[in-house]
Amino acid sequence: MNRIRATIVGGSGYTGGEVARLLLFHPEVELAQVVSSSRAGQYLHSAHPNLRGLSTLRFSHPDDLMPCDVLFLCLPHGATMGEIARYRQLAPRVIDLSADFRLRDPQLYQRWYGNAHQAPDLLREAVYGLPELHREELREATLVSGTGCxxxxxxxxxxxxxxxxxxxxxxxxxxxxxxxxxxxxxxxxxxxxxxxxxxxxxxxxxxxxxxxxxxxxxxxxxxxxxxxxxxxxxxxxxxxxxxxxxxxxxxxxxxxxxxxxxxxxxxxxxxxxxxxxxxxxxxxxxxxxxxxxxxxxxxxxxxxxxxxxxxxxxxxxxxxxDNLMKGAAGNAVQALNCMFGWDEMLGLTFPGLHPV
Amino acid sequence: MNRIRATIVGGSGYTGGEVARLLLFHPEVELAQVVSSSRAGQYLHSAHPNLRGLSTLRFSHPDDLMPCDVLFLCLPHGATMGEIARYRQLAPRVIDLSADFRLRDPQLYQRWYGNAHQAPDLLREAVYGLPELHREELREATLVSGTGCxxxxxxxxxxxxxxxxxxxxxxxxxxxxxxxxxxxxxxxxxxxxxxxxxxxxxxxxxxxxxxxxxxxxxxxxxxxxxxxxxxxxxxxxxxxxxxxxxxxxxxxxxxxxxxxxxxxxxxxxxxxxxxxxxxxxxxxxxxxxxxxxxxxxxxxxxxxxxxxxxxxxxxxxxxxxDNLMKGAAGNAVQALNCMFGWDEMLGLTFPGLHPV
Amino acid sequence: MNRIRATIVGGSGYTGGEVARLLLFHPEVELAQVVSSSRAGQYLHSAHPNLRGLSTLRFSHPDDLMPCDVLFLCLPHGATMGEIARYRQLAPRVIDLSADFRLRDPQLYQRWYGNAHQAPDLLREAVYGLPELHREELREATLVSGTGCxxxxxxxxxxxxxxxxxxxxxxxxxxxxxxxxxxxxxxxxxxxxxxxxxxxxxxxxxxxxxxxxxxxxxxxxxxxxxxxxxxxxxxxxxxxxxxxxxxxxxxxxxxxxxxxxxxxxxxxxxxxxxxxxxxxxxxxxxxxxxxxxxxxxxxxxxxxxxxxxxxxxxxxxxxxxDNLMKGAAGNAVQALNCMFGWDEMLGLTFPGLHPV
Amino acid sequence: MNRIRATIVGGSGYTGGEVARLLLFHPEVELAQVVSSSRAGQYLHSAHPNLRGLSTLRFSHPDDLMPCDVLFLCLPHGATMGEIARYRQLAPRVIDLSADFRLRDPQLYQRWYGNAHQAPDLLREAVYGLPELHREELREATLVSGTGCxxxxxxxxxxxxxxxxxxxxxxxxxxxxxxxxxxxxxxxxxxxxxxxxxxxxxxxxxxxxxxxxxxxxxxxxxxxxxxxxxxxxxxxxxxxxxxxxxxxxxxxxxxxxxxxxxxxxxxxxxxxxxxxxxxxxxxxxxxxxxxxxxxxxxxxxxxxxxxxxxxxxxxxxxxxxDNLMKGAAGNAVQALNCMFGWDEMLGLTFPGLHPV
Structure with a gap:
C-alpha cells in the first residue's frame, strides 16, 4: 500500500523538528520534504541533531515546495494566514501549527493578537485540532489548526x-x-x-x-x-x-x-x-x-x-x-491520524522515560 | 563592647546551618554553641561544607547545652513546644524557627497541625517574627517564632x-x-x-x-x-x-x-x-x-x-x-537585630549573585 | 508466530524498569513476569510511572518465579553469582546485568571487587554482552553479562x-x-x-x-x-x-x-x-x-x-x-536480539529527543 | 581616611558586574564610575539585577571616563592592548581582566591568540595577578593582568x-x-x-x-x-x-x-x-x-x-x-588588596552557600 506524502514548512524550528521525527517513524507516511529558508541544502541533523543517521533528507528551499498529500505549517505566528491560499493549492489537507487559525471569531483574533486577520473567512472552516474535543470534525477537515500548548x-x-x-x-x-x-x-x-x-x-x-x-x-x-x-x-x-x-x-x-x-x-x-x-x-x-x-x-x-x-x-x-508533543507536534500527528481514519496512536507510542 | 552569646539547637539541618553561617559573620554576636544530637563532636563543616575553615567549633551534644543570651531553635515541627520551658530557662530570649509558635490560637493550631498544642498559654505571648509586620512587638519579645517560608x-x-x-x-x-x-x-x-x-x-x-x-x-x-x-x-x-x-x-x-x-x-x-x-x-x-x-x-x-x-x-x-534566608534563617537574624535594637541589616548585607 | 517469554528479576530498579519498558514494545517478546521482592503485588507503574496505562502486569514475588525463554537479572552486584545455577534452570538463556559475570579472570574479579567469585567456572563461559565486540559469541551464548555503563x-x-x-x-x-x-x-x-x-x-x-x-x-x-x-x-x-x-x-x-x-x-x-x-x-x-x-x-x-x-x-x-540504555538495558536488549538472530534494532528505534 | 576611587571599564558584562558588586561593599574603595558603551545612562541594576537598591550609580559613557586611583578593565580579549597607554594615563594602577597581558612572551601570545601583540614591551612589566604565586610583585605593580579562570x-x-x-x-x-x-x-x-x-x-x-x-x-x-x-x-x-x-x-x-x-x-x-x-x-x-x-x-x-x-x-x-570570583573578579580584588597592602580578605569574606 502506498504511504501518503507529507511535507513540513518551517522545518528548522523545534516544532518542525518534532513533526519530522514523528513522521520519519510513522508507518503510513513518507516524509517528502522539509522546507527551511535558512537551512536549505543542509541535512536535517544540522538543525535536529537527534535525527543524525536516520534520514538522508536535506532541507528544501521554499521555492522548491512541491505538491503533497498533507502539509504541516510550522511557521511563526502571523506568517501563515496571508499565504494560506497558496498552501492549500499544494495540498488537499493542511495542518497549521501557528496561532493563525485557532480562533473562530475574527474579532477575538484581533483583540488578542492586535491586528486584523488576513483570511477571516477561513476561521469558521478551520478545525481546532484537538481530537479529544473535535474528533468528528477532523475526519472531514481540510484545514486544521494546531493548538496552543x-x-x-x-x-x-x-x-x-x-x-x-x-x-x-x-x-x-x-x-x-x-x-x-x-x-x-x-x-x-x-x-x-x-x-x-x-x-x-x-x-x-x-x-x-x-x-x-x-x-x-x-x-x-x-x-x-x-x-x-x-x-x-x-x-x-x-x-x-x-x-x-x-x-x-x-x-x-x-x-x-x-x-x-x-x-x-x-x-x-x-x-x-x-x-x-x-x-x-x-x-x-x-x-x-x-x-x-x-x-x-x-x-x-x-x-x-x-x-x-x-x-x-x-x-x-x-x-x-510535553509542549512539543501533545502541546504541538504530537497532537498534530494525532490529528493527522484522525483526518485519515487511522489508529490515533500510529507513530505516537513512545511512552516517555523514567528516571529522567 | 561585649558581643552577645548565641546558641543554635538543631544545628545540623539546613536552617541551623544558615543561622550558624550568618552568626559567624555577625559583628555583635559570638556563636557560642551549635547543638546536634546526631553530629555531636564533629566539626561544623561536616554538615555545612561551606563553613570549612571558618570556625573551629564542633557540634555539642544536647546534654551539654549551656546558658546563653539568645537561643535559636531549629528543630522539627512539634519538637519544641513540649520543651520550651526548659529552653527559656537557659536563655532570656528564644527564637523558635519551627511552626510550633506561629499561630496565636490553639484551636487554629489543632485544626491545621492535627494535635493539641502542648503550651497553649504561650501562643499569645510569642511574637510572629516578621519585622515588617511586628517590628514593635519584637523589641520587647522574649519568645519569637520564625515564620513559614x-x-x-x-x-x-x-x-x-x-x-x-x-x-x-x-x-x-x-x-x-x-x-x-x-x-x-x-x-x-x-x-x-x-x-x-x-x-x-x-x-x-x-x-x-x-x-x-x-x-x-x-x-x-x-x-x-x-x-x-x-x-x-x-x-x-x-x-x-x-x-x-x-x-x-x-x-x-x-x-x-x-x-x-x-x-x-x-x-x-x-x-x-x-x-x-x-x-x-x-x-x-x-x-x-x-x-x-x-x-x-x-x-x-x-x-x-x-x-x-x-x-x-x-x-x-x-x-x-530565599526560603532559607528571608524565609527562615535570615529573617530570624533580622528579628534578632530588632530584639536587640541593632541596625536590622547587621550581618545580612550579602546582596545575592548574578548570574547564578 | 509465537513470541518468546521474557522475565525480569529485580524489576523495581532503574535498569529493570528500562528493560520492562523496552520489552513491552518489543515485537518478538512477551513480558511474562517482572519480579520484585519489595513491590510484589503492586502494578508496574508504582515503580515506573512512565508505564502507567501500558500494562496490567503486577510485580511478582521471587517465590513465584516461573520458567521462561530468557531471564534478565537486574539485581545488585554480588547478588547473582551465588544463585546463578538456579536461574539457569529456569531459563535456557540468562542475561545478567550486574557486574558478576563481566570479567573472565576470577583473580581479576577478586582484585577489583574485593572478594572471591562464587561461580568462577562460569566466568569463561559467560559472554561480555557488547555486540560490537562479541557479536558472534552472542549467537550461541546461554549466559550473557551486561556491561558497565x-x-x-x-x-x-x-x-x-x-x-x-x-x-x-x-x-x-x-x-x-x-x-x-x-x-x-x-x-x-x-x-x-x-x-x-x-x-x-x-x-x-x-x-x-x-x-x-x-x-x-x-x-x-x-x-x-x-x-x-x-x-x-x-x-x-x-x-x-x-x-x-x-x-x-x-x-x-x-x-x-x-x-x-x-x-x-x-x-x-x-x-x-x-x-x-x-x-x-x-x-x-x-x-x-x-x-x-x-x-x-x-x-x-x-x-x-x-x-x-x-x-x-x-x-x-x-x-x-545513555547509561540506562546503551549502557545497560538497551544494550542488553540488543544482545538479546543477537542471541535470537533478530534484527539488532528491534525494539530499539527511538532516536532520542531534541531539544531536551 | 579617604577611600580610593576605582573605576570599571566594560562594566555591563559578568566580570564587570562582579567587580562592581565587590567594590560596592569594599571598605577601602569607592566605586567612582562604571563604564559601558551599550548601557550608558542606565542604572547598574539594568544589567546586574542583584544590585537593585544598592547603588544610585548609572553606567557612564566611555567618553566620560575620568581619572581615578585604580582602573579595572573588563573588556573582551584583544580590546585592551591597543588602548592600554591611554588607560594608564588615567590611573596609576590598572588591572586588566582580559587575556591581553597574561603571557610574558609576545611569541607565545602570537602562537595561542593568532595575532601579534600590540604592546609587546609591556608584557614583561605586567604582573600575572595570582597572589598565591606573585604576591611580592603585586605590591609594586602598576599593570596587573587578571588570570584565566x-x-x-x-x-x-x-x-x-x-x-x-x-x-x-x-x-x-x-x-x-x-x-x-x-x-x-x-x-x-x-x-x-x-x-x-x-x-x-x-x-x-x-x-x-x-x-x-x-x-x-x-x-x-x-x-x-x-x-x-x-x-x-x-x-x-x-x-x-x-x-x-x-x-x-x-x-x-x-x-x-x-x-x-x-x-x-x-x-x-x-x-x-x-x-x-x-x-x-x-x-x-x-x-x-x-x-x-x-x-x-x-x-x-x-x-x-x-x-x-x-x-x-x-x-x-x-x-x-567560582570562575567569576577566584577565577576573575574576586581574584582581581584580592590582587587589588595586595597592591595597596591591605588585608587580602577585605571585601571577600562571603563563604558560599549550602545547600545551593
Missing part, C-alpha cells in the same frame, strides 16, 4: 468539569501555567541565555496571555455557550521554570454545588476512559501522585489529576504534557 | 493590599507557590532522590497546606479582623520545581473597586519604601521584570512585584525570596 | 584505535567520565539528596574505579593480548555532574606514530560504518560538534567523536551514551 | 607539586576542566540558548585551549624553567556542563618517584596553610570529600584536593572555584 493543557484538564456543568461561573477561573524553555522557540535572545534562564522562576506573562482566548472559546463551546465564549473571568498566568520540555497547569475551579470525590472521579473517568492519550493520575502515595511533565517528555500523553477541597467547593485541577 | 512570601506580597483595604473578600484568594527542594529539609527520601526530584514540577500540596493558617492569621490582622482571621476563602497550592533555594508566590487578588496602576504603585511604595529588605520589582523591559528567586539566593531580600488587569479588577502579585 | 562508553570510543594498533602503550591512558545521577541507582541516600546532588560536579572515584577492570580486559583483547589484559597504565576517573541520564567519557590517547586526520577518520569509519547503534559525531560548526549525551536519552546510540592534536600525537576521544 | 584553577591545584619537583615531565600532563555557562560571557548565541545548553555535557575545546599557555608559563616558572615554559606535554580539554558558575579541574600527574600520602599531604599543607583563599579538601567520608564548585559560588575560595594511586605513581588533583 498551554491552552491544550488547560482545556484537557478542565473539559470534563465544564462539559458536566459543574463550574460556578461567578467565581473567576484562575490558572497558573509552569512552562519549560522550549515553548519559547529555537531563537536565542537575552532571556533565553543560559546563565539568565537557568534556574529561573520567571513570571513572563502574569496577565493578558493570548492562550486565554483559546480557553474562552473552547470552554465556552463545552459549556454550551457556542461561539459567544465563556461567561466567566479567566485569570491566566504563565511562569517559566527550569525545564526544557513540559507544562504543568494548575487550575482553581469552584463548583456550583458541593461535590464529593466519588462524583468527581466519575466525571473524569467517563470523559477520558476511552481516550488513548489521556491518563488520570491521582494516587494517595508515592512520588508521582499527580501529573508530572518530566516523565512525559517525548510522549503524546496529557496526564490529568485533581484534588478536592470539599469545604471550599474548590477543585484544583492539574494537567501536564 | 511560603507564608512569609505570600504575606509580604499581599500585606499592602490588605492593609489598604483594597481586596474584595468575596472572591477567593488564589495563591500558587513554586518552591525549591531545600524547603523540604536535609533528610533524604524517595521524593528527594535526585533522579526523581530533578526537573520535577510536582504538586505536593494542592489543597490544605498548613501555611494557609499563617496567611489567614496575618492577613486577618492586617485587614482589621483581629484574631478571628481573614473572612475570605484562601486557596493555596504549592508546587515543587527544579530549584534548590527559592520561592515564588503568585497571588491573584480581585479588588473591590477599579484601581489604576498609579494608585497601586503608591500603595506598595508607601508600604515598603523604608523597609531595608523589600524591593519593588516591576520593569517594562529587560529579563528581570518581576521578582525572581534565583538572584536572591543567600540574600535576605523579599522582592515584590505586581501586574494589574484593569478590566478584570485583578491584581497578580508576585513575591520571591 | 562507563566501561561501555570508553571501550566503544577507543576500540577502533586499539584494534588498529595505533596506541602508544608506554603513555598512560587517561579517561575522565562525566556521569548522571541515575547511574547510582534508585536507592536514596545523603549524596543523592536533591539539594546536595543538584548542580554537583563531584569526583566520586578519582582512582581505582571498578570499571577499569573491564577496560583492561576488553582493550587487552582488542589489542591482541588475550586474557592477560592491557599492558598500559589505565588512569580512569569519574565525576558526577548535573544530569540524570547520560555519560560522556573523554579519553586521552597518544599514538605510536604521527597520524593525520584522514587516517583517523578511516579507522573510525571502517570500524563503525555497519554498526546500527554507533554514530561518528565530528562537525566543524554548529552546537553539536561532538557526542552529547543529552540528546541520547532513551536511545540506544553510542555517539563517538575525536579530535587530533597532530603535534602532540594526541587523540582526544569523546564517547557518549 | 580555568588556568587559575589548574595552576592552584598543581603548583605545590611542581614547586616541590615531584612531577615526571616525561609523562604528559592531562587536565580536564568542567565549566559552567557563565564562563562564556553575557552575550547570547546558539550554543548558549537554554534548550540547547541546558543539561549539556559539551566538549567545547578538546585540544588547543588558550589557557594552556598560562599553564605552560606559570608551571614552567614554578618548576624552575624561567620563561622558557614547561618542558612537558600539556593535554588540556574543556567540557561545558550544566552549571552557571563554577569550574572543576581534574588533573592527572605522574610522579618521578613513589610517594606516599603523608608526604603528599605535607607538600600541600606547606604550600597552602597560610593562604587565606585556598582550602585543602580531602575527606574519607561524607558527601563533600573533594572540591566541589557549587558551594563556592560567590566565594573567593579555591578548594584543592587530591587522591593518590600509589601503585601507578599517579596523583589525581582536583581543584574548584
Amino acid at each position: 498551554m491552552a491544550t493543557t488547560a482545556i484537557l484538564g478542565l473539559a470534563p468539569l465544564y462539559r458536566a456543568g459543574l463550574v460556578d461561573a461567578n467565581v473567576p477561573l484562575v490558572l497558573e501555567a509552569k512552562v519549560g524553555s522550549s515553548a519559547a522557540g529555537a531563537k536565542p535572545g537575552n532571556s533565553s541565555h543560559h546563565p539568565e534562564r537557568s534556574g529561573a522562576v520567571r513570571s513572563f506573562q502574569p496577565t493578558g496571555h493570548r492562550h486565554s482566548a483559546e480557553l474562552i472559546q473552547e470552554l465556552g463551546l463545552l459549556s454550551g455557550h457556542g461561539n459567544t465564549g465563556l461567561p466567566q473571568i479567566v485569570a491566566f498566568s504563565a511562569t517559566s521554570i527550569e525545564l526544557v520540555r513540559g507544562i504543568l497547569v494548575t487550575a482553581h475551579v469552584f463548583t456550583k454545588e458541593r461535590i464529593d470525590e466519588r462524583q468527581l472521579w466519575r466525571v473524569y473517568r467517563e470523559a477520558y476512559q476511552r481516550e488513548p492519550f489521556i491518563r488520570i493520575v491521582k494516587e494517595r502515595t508515592g512520588v508521582y501522585r499527580y501529573p508530572e511533565p518530566k516523565i512525559l517528555a517525548g510522549s503524546n500523553y496529557c496526564d490529568v489529576g485533581f484534588e478536592l477541597d470539599v469545604e471550599q467547593q474548590r477543585i484544583v485541577v492539574m494537567a501536564a504534557l | 511560603m507564608a512569609t512570601t505570600a504575606i509580604l506580597g499581599l500585606a499592602p493590599l490588605y492593609r489598604a483595604g483594597l481586596v474584595d473578600a468575596n472572591v477567593p484568594l488564589v495563591l500558587e507557590a513554586k518552591v525549591g527542594s531545600s524547603a523540604a529539609g536535609a533528610k533524604p527520601g524517595n521524593s528527594s532522590h535526585h533522579p526523581e526530584r530533578s526537573g520535577a514540577v510536582r504538586s505536593f500540596q494542592p489543597t490544605g497546606h498548613r501555611h494557609s493558617a499563617e496567611l489567614i492569621q496575618e492577613l486577618g490582622l492586617l485587614s482589621g479582623h483581629g484574631n478571628t482571621g481573614l473572612p475570605q476563602i484562601v486557596a493555596f497550592s504549592a508546587t515543587s520545581i527544579e530549584l534548590v533555594r527559592g520561592i515564588l508566590v503568585t497571588a491573584h487578588v480581585f479588588t473591590k473597586e477599579r484601581i489604576d496602576e498609579r494608585q497601586l504603585w503608591r500603595v506598595y511604595r508607601e508600604a515598603y519604601q523604608r523597609e531595608p529588605f523589600i524591593r519593588i520589582v516591576k520593569e517594562r523591559t529587560g529579563v528581570y521584570r518581576y521578582p525572581e528567586p534565583k538572584i536572591l539566593a543567600g540574600s535576605n531580600y523579599c522582592d515584590v512585584g505586581f501586574e494589574l488587569d484593569v478590566e478584570q479588577q485583578r491584581i497578580v502579585v508576585m513575591a520571591a525570596l | 562507563m566501561a561501555t562508553t570508553a571501550i566503544l570510543g577507543l576500540a577502533p584505535l586499539y584494534r588498529a594498533g595505533l596506541v602508544d602503550a608506554n603513555v598512560p591512558l587517561v579517561l575522565e567520565a562525566k556521569v548522571g545521577s541515575s547511574a547510582a541507582g534508585a536507592k536514596p541516600g545523603n549524596s543523592s539528596h536533591h539539594p546536595e546532588r543538584s548542580g554537583a560536579v563531584r569526583s566520586f572515584q578519582p582512582t581505582g574505579h571498578r570499571h577499569s577492570a573491564e577496560l583492561i580486559q576488553e582493550l587487552g583483547l582488542l589489542s591482541g593480548h588475550g586474557n592477560t589484559g592491557l599492558p598500559q597504565i589505565v588512569a580512569f576517573s569519574a565525576t558526577s555532574i548535573e544530569l540524570v541520564r547520560g555519560i560522556l567519557v573523554t579519553a586521552h590517547v597518544f599514538t605510536k606514530e604521527r597520524i593525520d586526520e584522514r587516517q583517523l577518520w578511516r579507522v573510525y569509519r571502517e570500524a563503525y560504518q555497519r554498526e546500527p547503534f554507533i554514530r561518528i559525531v565530528k562537525e566543524r560548526t554548529g552546537v553539536y560538534r561532538y557526542p552529547e549525551p543529552k540528546i541520547l536519552a532513551g536511545s540506544n546510540y553510542c555517539d563517538v567523536g575525536f579530535e587530533l592534536d597532530v603535534e602532540q600525537q594526541r587523540i582526544v576521544v569523546m564517547a557518549a551514551l | 580555568m588556568a587559575t584553577t589548574a595552576i592552584l591545584g598543581l603548583a605545590p607539586l611542581y614547586r616541590a619537583g615531584l612531577v615526571d615531565a616525561n609523562v604528559p600532563l592531562v587536565l580536564e576542566a568542567k565549566v559552567g555557562s557563565s564562563a562564556a560571557g553575557a552575550k547570547p548565541g546558539n550554543s548558549s540558548h537554554h534548550p540547547e545548553r541546558s543539561g549539556a555535557v559539551r566538549s567545547f575545546q578538546p585540544t588547543g585551549h588558550r589557557h594552556s599557555a598560562e599553564l605552560i608559563q606559570e608551571l614552567g616558572l614554578l618548576s624552575g624553567h624561567g620563561n622558557t615554559g614547561l618542558p612537558q606535554i600539556v593535554a588540556f580539554s574543556a567540557t561545558s556542563i550544566e552549571l552557571v558558575r563554577g569550574i572543576l579541574v581534574t588533573a592527572h600527574v605522574f610522579t618521578k618517584e613513589r610517594i606516599d600520602e603523608r608526604q603528599l599531604w605535607r607538600v600541600y599543607r606547606e604550600a597552602y596553610q597560610r593562604e587565606p583563599f585556598i582550602r585543602i579538601v580531602k575527606e574519607r567520608t561524607g558527601v563533600y570529600r573533594y572540591p566541589e564548585p557549587k558551594i563556592l559560588a560567590g566565594s573567593n575560595y579555591c578548594d584543592v584536593g587530591f587522591e593518590l594511586d600509589v601503585e601507578q605513581q599517579r596523583i589525581v588533583v582536583m581543584a574548584a572555584l
Whole structure:
C-alpha cells in the first residue's frame, strides 16, 4: 500500500523538528520534504541533531515546495494566514501549527493578537485540532489548526468539569501555567541565555496571555455557550521554570454545588476512559501522585489529576504534557491520524522515560 | 563592647546551618554553641561544607547545652513546644524557627497541625517574627517564632493590599507557590532522590497546606479582623520545581473597586519604601521584570512585584525570596537585630549573585 | 508466530524498569513476569510511572518465579553469582546485568571487587554482552553479562584505535567520565539528596574505579593480548555532574606514530560504518560538534567523536551514551536480539529527543 | 581616611558586574564610575539585577571616563592592548581582566591568540595577578593582568607539586576542566540558548585551549624553567556542563618517584596553610570529600584536593572555584588588596552557600 506524502514548512524550528521525527517513524507516511529558508541544502541533523543517521533528507528551499498529500505549517505566528491560499493549492489537507487559525471569531483574533486577520473567512472552516474535543470534525477537515500548548493543557484538564456543568461561573477561573524553555522557540535572545534562564522562576506573562482566548472559546463551546465564549473571568498566568520540555497547569475551579470525590472521579473517568492519550493520575502515595511533565517528555500523553477541597467547593485541577508533543507536534500527528481514519496512536507510542 | 552569646539547637539541618553561617559573620554576636544530637563532636563543616575553615567549633551534644543570651531553635515541627520551658530557662530570649509558635490560637493550631498544642498559654505571648509586620512587638519579645517560608512570601506580597483595604473578600484568594527542594529539609527520601526530584514540577500540596493558617492569621490582622482571621476563602497550592533555594508566590487578588496602576504603585511604595529588605520589582523591559528567586539566593531580600488587569479588577502579585534566608534563617537574624535594637541589616548585607 | 517469554528479576530498579519498558514494545517478546521482592503485588507503574496505562502486569514475588525463554537479572552486584545455577534452570538463556559475570579472570574479579567469585567456572563461559565486540559469541551464548555503563562508553570510543594498533602503550591512558545521577541507582541516600546532588560536579572515584577492570580486559583483547589484559597504565576517573541520564567519557590517547586526520577518520569509519547503534559525531560548526549525551536519552546510540592534536600525537576521544540504555538495558536488549538472530534494532528505534 | 576611587571599564558584562558588586561593599574603595558603551545612562541594576537598591550609580559613557586611583578593565580579549597607554594615563594602577597581558612572551601570545601583540614591551612589566604565586610583585605593580579562570584553577591545584619537583615531565600532563555557562560571557548565541545548553555535557575545546599557555608559563616558572615554559606535554580539554558558575579541574600527574600520602599531604599543607583563599579538601567520608564548585559560588575560595594511586605513581588533583570570583573578579580584588597592602580578605569574606 502506498504511504501518503507529507511535507513540513518551517522545518528548522523545534516544532518542525518534532513533526519530522514523528513522521520519519510513522508507518503510513513518507516524509517528502522539509522546507527551511535558512537551512536549505543542509541535512536535517544540522538543525535536529537527534535525527543524525536516520534520514538522508536535506532541507528544501521554499521555492522548491512541491505538491503533497498533507502539509504541516510550522511557521511563526502571523506568517501563515496571508499565504494560506497558496498552501492549500499544494495540498488537499493542511495542518497549521501557528496561532493563525485557532480562533473562530475574527474579532477575538484581533483583540488578542492586535491586528486584523488576513483570511477571516477561513476561521469558521478551520478545525481546532484537538481530537479529544473535535474528533468528528477532523475526519472531514481540510484545514486544521494546531493548538496552543498551554491552552491544550488547560482545556484537557478542565473539559470534563465544564462539559458536566459543574463550574460556578461567578467565581473567576484562575490558572497558573509552569512552562519549560522550549515553548519559547529555537531563537536565542537575552532571556533565553543560559546563565539568565537557568534556574529561573520567571513570571513572563502574569496577565493578558493570548492562550486565554483559546480557553474562552473552547470552554465556552463545552459549556454550551457556542461561539459567544465563556461567561466567566479567566485569570491566566504563565511562569517559566527550569525545564526544557513540559507544562504543568494548575487550575482553581469552584463548583456550583458541593461535590464529593466519588462524583468527581466519575466525571473524569467517563470523559477520558476511552481516550488513548489521556491518563488520570491521582494516587494517595508515592512520588508521582499527580501529573508530572518530566516523565512525559517525548510522549503524546496529557496526564490529568485533581484534588478536592470539599469545604471550599474548590477543585484544583492539574494537567501536564510535553509542549512539543501533545502541546504541538504530537497532537498534530494525532490529528493527522484522525483526518485519515487511522489508529490515533500510529507513530505516537513512545511512552516517555523514567528516571529522567 | 561585649558581643552577645548565641546558641543554635538543631544545628545540623539546613536552617541551623544558615543561622550558624550568618552568626559567624555577625559583628555583635559570638556563636557560642551549635547543638546536634546526631553530629555531636564533629566539626561544623561536616554538615555545612561551606563553613570549612571558618570556625573551629564542633557540634555539642544536647546534654551539654549551656546558658546563653539568645537561643535559636531549629528543630522539627512539634519538637519544641513540649520543651520550651526548659529552653527559656537557659536563655532570656528564644527564637523558635519551627511552626510550633506561629499561630496565636490553639484551636487554629489543632485544626491545621492535627494535635493539641502542648503550651497553649504561650501562643499569645510569642511574637510572629516578621519585622515588617511586628517590628514593635519584637523589641520587647522574649519568645519569637520564625515564620513559614511560603507564608512569609505570600504575606509580604499581599500585606499592602490588605492593609489598604483594597481586596474584595468575596472572591477567593488564589495563591500558587513554586518552591525549591531545600524547603523540604536535609533528610533524604524517595521524593528527594535526585533522579526523581530533578526537573520535577510536582504538586505536593494542592489543597490544605498548613501555611494557609499563617496567611489567614496575618492577613486577618492586617485587614482589621483581629484574631478571628481573614473572612475570605484562601486557596493555596504549592508546587515543587527544579530549584534548590527559592520561592515564588503568585497571588491573584480581585479588588473591590477599579484601581489604576498609579494608585497601586503608591500603595506598595508607601508600604515598603523604608523597609531595608523589600524591593519593588516591576520593569517594562529587560529579563528581570518581576521578582525572581534565583538572584536572591543567600540574600535576605523579599522582592515584590505586581501586574494589574484593569478590566478584570485583578491584581497578580508576585513575591520571591530565599526560603532559607528571608524565609527562615535570615529573617530570624533580622528579628534578632530588632530584639536587640541593632541596625536590622547587621550581618545580612550579602546582596545575592548574578548570574547564578 | 509465537513470541518468546521474557522475565525480569529485580524489576523495581532503574535498569529493570528500562528493560520492562523496552520489552513491552518489543515485537518478538512477551513480558511474562517482572519480579520484585519489595513491590510484589503492586502494578508496574508504582515503580515506573512512565508505564502507567501500558500494562496490567503486577510485580511478582521471587517465590513465584516461573520458567521462561530468557531471564534478565537486574539485581545488585554480588547478588547473582551465588544463585546463578538456579536461574539457569529456569531459563535456557540468562542475561545478567550486574557486574558478576563481566570479567573472565576470577583473580581479576577478586582484585577489583574485593572478594572471591562464587561461580568462577562460569566466568569463561559467560559472554561480555557488547555486540560490537562479541557479536558472534552472542549467537550461541546461554549466559550473557551486561556491561558497565562507563566501561561501555570508553571501550566503544577507543576500540577502533586499539584494534588498529595505533596506541602508544608506554603513555598512560587517561579517561575522565562525566556521569548522571541515575547511574547510582534508585536507592536514596545523603549524596543523592536533591539539594546536595543538584548542580554537583563531584569526583566520586578519582582512582581505582571498578570499571577499569573491564577496560583492561576488553582493550587487552582488542589489542591482541588475550586474557592477560592491557599492558598500559589505565588512569580512569569519574565525576558526577548535573544530569540524570547520560555519560560522556573523554579519553586521552597518544599514538605510536604521527597520524593525520584522514587516517583517523578511516579507522573510525571502517570500524563503525555497519554498526546500527554507533554514530561518528565530528562537525566543524554548529552546537553539536561532538557526542552529547543529552540528546541520547532513551536511545540506544553510542555517539563517538575525536579530535587530533597532530603535534602532540594526541587523540582526544569523546564517547557518549545513555547509561540506562546503551549502557545497560538497551544494550542488553540488543544482545538479546543477537542471541535470537533478530534484527539488532528491534525494539530499539527511538532516536532520542531534541531539544531536551 | 579617604577611600580610593576605582573605576570599571566594560562594566555591563559578568566580570564587570562582579567587580562592581565587590567594590560596592569594599571598605577601602569607592566605586567612582562604571563604564559601558551599550548601557550608558542606565542604572547598574539594568544589567546586574542583584544590585537593585544598592547603588544610585548609572553606567557612564566611555567618553566620560575620568581619572581615578585604580582602573579595572573588563573588556573582551584583544580590546585592551591597543588602548592600554591611554588607560594608564588615567590611573596609576590598572588591572586588566582580559587575556591581553597574561603571557610574558609576545611569541607565545602570537602562537595561542593568532595575532601579534600590540604592546609587546609591556608584557614583561605586567604582573600575572595570582597572589598565591606573585604576591611580592603585586605590591609594586602598576599593570596587573587578571588570570584565566580555568588556568587559575589548574595552576592552584598543581603548583605545590611542581614547586616541590615531584612531577615526571616525561609523562604528559592531562587536565580536564568542567565549566559552567557563565564562563562564556553575557552575550547570547546558539550554543548558549537554554534548550540547547541546558543539561549539556559539551566538549567545547578538546585540544588547543588558550589557557594552556598560562599553564605552560606559570608551571614552567614554578618548576624552575624561567620563561622558557614547561618542558612537558600539556593535554588540556574543556567540557561545558550544566552549571552557571563554577569550574572543576581534574588533573592527572605522574610522579618521578613513589610517594606516599603523608608526604603528599605535607607538600600541600606547606604550600597552602597560610593562604587565606585556598582550602585543602580531602575527606574519607561524607558527601563533600573533594572540591566541589557549587558551594563556592560567590566565594573567593579555591578548594584543592587530591587522591593518590600509589601503585601507578599517579596523583589525581582536583581543584574548584567560582570562575567569576577566584577565577576573575574576586581574584582581581584580592590582587587589588595586595597592591595597596591591605588585608587580602577585605571585601571577600562571603563563604558560599549550602545547600545551593
